[in-house]
Amino acid sequence: MKVSVIGCGYLGAVHAAAMAELGHQVVAVDVDPNKIALLASGTAPFFEPGLPEILSSALASQRLRFTTDMSEVAGSSVHFIAVGTPQKAGSNAADMTYVDSAVDALIPFLNDEDFVVGKSTVPVGTSQRLEEKVTAAGSKATVVWNPEFLREGFAVQDTISPDRLVFGINPGSSFDPALSALREVYSTALATDTPLVVTDRATAELVKIAANSFLATKISFINAMSEIAEATGANVTELADAIGYDARIGRRFLNAGVGFGGGCLPKDIRAFSARAEELGLGSSVAFLSEVDEINLRQRQRVVDRVVADCGGDIVDKKVAILGLAFKPLSDDVRDSPALDVARRLHELGADVLAFDPEASGPVARVAPEIPLAQNAQQALLDADIAVLVTEWPEFVQLDPRTAGDLMAHKRIVDARNVLDPAAWRAAGFHYSSLGRP
Numbered sequence: 120m121k122v123s124v125i126g127c128g129y130l131g132a133v134h135a136a137a138m139a140e141l142g143h144q145v146v147a148v149d150v151d152p153n154k155i156a157l158l159a160s161g162t163a164p165f166f167e168p169g170l171p172e173i174l175s176s177a178l179a180s181q182r183l184r185f186t187t188d189m190s191e192v193a194g195s196s197v198h199f200i201a202v203g204t205p206q207k208a209g210s211n212a213a214d215m216t217y218v219d220s221a222v223d224a225l226i227p228f229l230n231d232e233d234f235v236v237g238k239s240t241v242p243v244g245t246s247q248r249l250e251e252k253v254t255a256a257g258s259k260a261t262v263v264w265n266p267e268f269l270r271e272g273f274a275v276q277d278t279i280s281p282d283r284l285v286f287g288i289n290p291g292s293s294f295d296p297a298l299s300a301l302r303e304v305y306s307t308a309l310a311t312d313t314p315l316v317v318t319d320r321a322t323a324e325l326v327k328i329a330a331n332s333f334l335a336t337k338i339s340f341i342n343a344m345s346e347i348a349e350a351t352g353a354n355v356t357e358l359a360d361a362i363g364y365d366a367r368i369g370r371r372f373l374n375a376g377v378g379f380g381g382g383c384l385p386k387d388i389r390a391f392s393a394r395a396e397e398l399g400l401g402s403s404v405a406f407l408s409e410v411d412e413i414n415l416r417q418r419q420r421v422v423d424r425v426v427a428d429c430g431g432d433i434v435d436k437k438v439a440i441l442g443l444a445f446k447p448l449s450d451d452v453r454d455s456p457a458l459d460v461a462r463r464l465h466e467l468g469a470d471v472l473a474f475d476p477e478a479s480g481p482v483a484r485v486a487p488e489i490p491l492a493q494n495a496q497q498a499l500l501d502a503d504i505a506v507l508v509t510e511w512p513e514f515v516q517l518d519p520r521t522a523g524d525l526m527a528h529k530r531i532v533d534a535r536n537v538l539d540p541a542a543w544r545a546a547g548f549h550y551s552s553l554g555r556p
């Protein structure tokens with residue numbers, strides 16, 4: 120099929136390359152000429168495993184091209200809207216500027232038989248509003264919603280082999296053509312029995328925000344348990360293992376630690392609360408503000424622990440920060456708990472030196488005040504304490520004896536509960552984690 124992808128960020132760039140990989144003819148558009156130039160030369164503008172490979176093979180096949188010129192989408196029949204919906208400044212709501220301007224720019228090039236397919240995470244009701252915009256401009260193109268569930272770090276795999284597909288199509292004369300078009304777009308995944316939910320647009324919009332709210336709630340639930348565990352001498356990891364064996368609960372997303380961050384979970388729960396307030400239903404999702412608070416409390420808990428483990432005075436203490444990305448296999452530092460912890464310690468007067476295998480570039484741009492090391496060893500050298508805040512494999516596999524030989528004082532705060540306390544204590548470390556004795 121001939122498809123266009125509007126927006127070439129974490130979602131759109133991967134989606135465009137994956138669509139070409141699946142055999143479609145793709146034109147990908149973004150307003151940022153630097154990003155487009157990088158992508159057109161086969162360079163991923165951010166770290167995402169597998170993306171460079173599918174980018175080069177798609178470019179080589181000539182099924183993918185990047186442009187800043189929206190008129191090049193003419194001729195495509197399916198137009199994916201994959202722009203960002205970040206948190207609006209000074210508000211909990213989603214900033215819809217990019218979605219609106221993408222659709223406004225697209226409208227002049229739409230044919231009546233085309234499909235505008237929303238992928239961005241949006242407040243429920245957005246597709247209705249966009250359809251009104253399209254109709255008001257005199258176009259008969261159909262607006263449908265097809266939320267994306269990709270996880271950074273696994274984005275290529277999640278796009279090519281999703282764990283489910285959701286098509287939000289409203290009833291009407293365009294229902295059947297829209298369903299056929301989406302079935303054709305995703306024919307490879309559907310051929311392997313990927314579960315498909317065909318529903319209305321409002322449900323499709325809600326599915327995404329509900330899924331992310333549920334995941335955020337699960338993480339904050341276990342983090343709340345870790346506070347209780349810590350006060351009572353219980354072990355939150357063993358608690359998670361034990362409740363996780365119940366298939367109704369499940370073990371995934373029950374890892375207690377410094378909490379969730381990134382470009383999705385934090386802003387999505389806030390945007391959901393804001394939308395619910397607009398609908399007069401704020402109390403229905405009031406628990407999400409508690410989920411947010413528990414999550415943010417974890418960051419301060421880690422900072423307090425570091426200060427306490429240094430004897431109550433952190434000024435001029437050398438602190439090795441291991442990890443800055445919001446999670447491993449990503450260079451994304453948007454709302455990153457790790458970066459937040461680094462900043463707070465720096466503001467308290469600690470002599471912070473941080474290392475992340477991939478996020479140095481983004482950190483240098485958004486937090487130039489945070490000194491960066493070239494590698495973990497350099498960060499650990501002469502440190503008074505180490506803080507593991509992003510569970511990159513190379514940190515999880517750190518040898519406590521080697522780390523101890525480098526440091527001035529053998530102290531580590533494991534803010535992701537991923538190290539073996541016994542091994543670190545045996546190497547002479549003062550080891551602490553969150554909610555484990």
Ligand code: UDX
Binds near residue numbers: 268334378
């Ligand atoms: C999330 C959703 O998983 C994905 O489906 C959606 O499309 C976008 O938002 P992502 O932001 O890439 O994906 O990250 P995810 O893997 O969900 O992790 C989110 C945060 O939760 C990370 O900061 C991670 O460290 C944290 N987390 C995750 C925990 O603290 N504990 C856990 O048990 C799991």
